[in-house]
Amino acid sequence: MDNKFPHITINNFVVPLVPSVRDLGVVVCADLSTTAHVADIVAKSHKRANLILRAFVSRDINTLVRAYLAYVRPLVEFNSIVWSPNTVKDIVAFEGVQRRFTKKLPGLFRSCYQDRLRRLQLLSLELRRLYADLVWCYKILLGIVDVQSHKFFEFNMRPSRGHQYKLYKNRSVSRVRAAFFSERVVNVWNSLPESVDFRFSVHFQSLEFRRSIMRVDFSKFLRRF
DSSP states (O other): OOSSSSSOTTEEEEOOOEEEEEEEEEEEEEOOSHHHHHHHHHHHHHHHHHHHHHHHHOOOOHHHHHHHHTTTTTHTTTTTHHHHOOHHHHHHHHHHHHHHHHHHHHTOOOOOOOHHHHTOOOOHHHHHHHHHHHHHHHHHHHHHSSOOOOGGGBBBBOOSSSOOOOBOOOOOOOOHTEEEHHHHHHHHHHOTTTTOOOOTTTTTOSSSHHHTTSOOOOOOGGGGO
């Protein structure tokens, strides 16, 4: 046994060392990589998407898309704040779930992915994860969720330009830390224009904030599919 790992026993029973463990539906690896979770969810999502295409007699696009939104997309977005993929390989694998499903819809086989998204009025999964990060950042800073914001974020008291709610960007010493929610969201949050509705009030919910960020161009933070 490698000496760098602890030797743990419970009632004289040695707790085995495993490369990964599932915690609240998320596969966590020893190196904190998201790859194992991505592979697991992608496989399950493709199966669900294929079942929809095979099980539904109707070939109506709207019906099939509604089934996808109900049974597949919640699976690929569950707890994305915790495990959001950070490597190109994992991002492409996740987007492949929606790409493959939309390509199999009647009449859309020859259309490119972006055209299919526009016709179906869908957003890329990567963009939806970015929105989720921003909304959760907003909720934490506002105190809508029961999370102590100072443990995640620190306001930049001397912003040079842009909106007045900019966050301090810590220097990450590892790729794992840089991919953590409180680190990866800072650059995107700080790039938000002043036109975004930042109204920080306990009586104001995140709906208007979400609507306002959906009008912002985040293309520089996204991979082109």
